[in-house]
Amino acid sequence: MQSIPRLPLGCFPTPIHDLPSLSEDLGITLKIKRDDLTGLAAGGNKIRKLEYLIADAQSQGCSVLITAGALQSNHVLQTTAAGRKSGMRVIAVMDGAAPQTYSGNLRLSKLLGAELEFFESDRFVEDVRDYMAQRQAQLAQEGEAAYIVPVGGSNALGSQGYVNCVREMAEQYQAAGEAPPDYLVVAGGSGGTFAGIAAGCAHFWPGTKVIGIVITTNYFAQREHMAKLTEEAAAMAGFDQSWTAADIGLDYSYIGPGYGIPSPAGDFAVNTMASREGILLDPTYTGKVLSGLIGQVESGQIAPGSRVLFVHTGGATALLT
């Protein structure tokens, strides 16, 4: 594995532990990787990506981060926390009109020191790239070097956070004297997490089947895009491996009514994890991911008795809005 500059920002390694009650309910051996506990602000998976992205920003002499997301974006929240901790200005471009009052993650991003800007577009994810590039050019004229963090922190560099996470997990399993899991189940959103994990598993845990439960219909999550990002992440990590869309283990059956809209199965999964294990998931990402895990156990895609690792990517602040 090549050595790519990383700025330590989070609390790592995050714990892995058993989920005994859910294991019993489902007839599998289920463990959880607690990347909801990454240590900055409300935790979550973007911190691992930002350790690489902010190291890159600083090596380029940038003092400002520009990023974008939905009004309740977990990514914006974590980018603000990580950027401010690193002594940088953070400009956050939010999808939609400025609300009368700020609640949830928007309020927390403001508290952490984000400079919020509101941008309305039907094709936000596509159009915001031009908006961010224009802001970067404006700042350059004012003498400030700004670095654009892509939506979700999902490019090959950001994905290195999850290549490294697989290395971390492999070390944790080894230290505990455990064989690698049969299945690893994780969210597929903007794709950086899945890509890093798929690339990392091919190298460190080649016998583990990676299942990405997709939670959005956005182009990011399409099979071809995910395969390309996985291949780029692996190449950057120095792994000689190629992927085709057919190799990518993505399941699109659990999106429900749409991105950010709760599904009955996802809500059931949030309730089950809370009441059986005392752990908070969220309705947009991790609840739907657990609903996919449960669905795949019920359908037999995950065989009874399998050893399964669920990656908790954070997001529970959404329960409070």
Ligand SMILES: *Cc1c(COP(=O)(O)O)cnc(C)c1O
């Ligand atoms: C962003 C996010 C994801 C998805 O990760 P991607 O790398 O964007 O695919 C999953 N869970 C939570 C809680 C998130 O905030």
